[in-house]
Amino acid sequence: MVATAQDDERLRAAVFGWLDDRVAETGNLLSRRDLLDAVVADRPMGLIDAGRGIRNPAELLASLSVVSVPDSPYEDVDDGSGLVRYAFRTGDPAAGDNRKLVEAVRLGVPLVYFLRVQPGVYSALYPVYAVEVDRNGAGVLLDLTGAGDGVEPLGVPASEQRRYAASIARRRLHQVMFRSRVLLAYRSRCAVCRLQEPVLLEASHIVGDAEGGEPIVSNGLALCTIHHRAFDRHLLGVSPQFEVRIHPRLLERTDGPMLLHGLQAMHGTALQLPAKRADRPDRDLLTSRFERFRLAG
Template identity: 40%
Template sequence: MAWLRRRCTPQDPVVRRDELLGFQFEGETFPLIDNQLGIRKPRGMSAALSILTTYTSDGTRAPYEDAVGDDGLLRYKFQGNPRHYTNEGLRVAHARQVPLMWFFGVKQGLYLPFFPVWIVAVQERLSEVAVALDDAQRHLLSGSVSPIERRYSERITRQRLHQPVFRQRVIQAYESSCAMCRLRHRALLDAAHIIPDRDTRGVPAVSNGLALCKIHHAAYDQNILGVRPDHVIEVRADILEEVDGPMLKHGLQEMHSVSLTLPRRRADRPDHDLLEERYERFRAAV
């Protein structure tokens, strides 16, 4: 975990699969993930060391489907046979309350790490465990939380995992470039929702996102500019008529009628229906 803290910076928070498999400890290779399984339980250790969620595109599986329980805590499924040694490793991690690492796929062979995390409940009937992302969630009793505690836990899950994963998946899909102005400084990029996440249709899927620099993200959210369903940018009429400095002229006005730069993978491109719905909201605000 100390190595991960040094390796994964705010500017570069993701880690490659080959780095995790080739991790060196005391001069020897000591993989932090299993080469084939989702749970890493090293030989000679009784508890699991890490869990892994494989990257899947939007069209393969709905993002985070069935991953959050009624208590707001994340769930992780057992590996095959409930008595498999890796699942025993999760049970031991729960009994001893030792911390684990969770590697969440944001692209093929690329992971966003979350650590430390804890197993706070083992649900044998459902063949899964409940996972806490921080100390606050550790003290919530799985299955017996109040509505206020559940909402609080859901907010932690959204802020600590769903939002960072969404951001990294969108930025990776757009190859670390603003879809409007092509700015390539990762630290200045956001993952903008087409339909806001507060909306029931605002799912954390790449097809509901755009990689935008901070100025264009803010302009998009404030309906200063919109995106037509054919991926063409439209700047609000009153903004086009304003006279101001170079940021207005080059940063906003010159975006009018420019086409978005889209991801290479068709599955990662903006959903047409969501773009159309958001564009109508933009037109209504003009």
């Protein structure tokens, strides 16, 4: 049976719905097994290929996903184009696995970009679009902004648009990688209270994006949503000796169990550290952050 454009659209949408649920449940730490054994719209629909980087389900007109195995800290978004290059499998672009990736360019369908964050664990970035076959015919160029071939604002030079697209793509990529790597380093537990529920966990920056903090694990802490917000608002601090402190304003109050157990009882406790030394919070970054906590009114 030959798939129609409507079949493709319907099934692709169902895949995205499946991913929305799994990403929320797992904190976007998707196991290889889970992705290979996915059942979507009552039929087996592996989201990655068991042996290749490109997944081309027979039921779809074009590729569904590509897997990226970053060797540098983060995938490279080209500043000049705002796009990421994804190399074809060796061979003819018009044949085999590559053909459906070229079809994805032609049809403009959304794809899933899987980032392998550690062996057997993937994080999904979607939707992304394959927007052109690269000049040498060696691969396709992916737009990670999620906008595809969006309408370009009038009166803005093309070079500026590309620079803007590159910064959006990079931010989107870094957010996913930072979050996944921080949660993995902390074994998906809050570093303050040890809560182990992906739905309630976030990766916080010690020194924020806007202040020049890098999206690397040693500038991150895995925190539950309450402790993340408290950390952001300087109601909770972490000393350079990895000790949790609670702001006097909260220590002096009497309230229900969340304040008592969730916050006051954490005062003076040791931060739960990642097993790997290189993943632990950078003491210099903590020092500057802790200073702000101490000065917060």
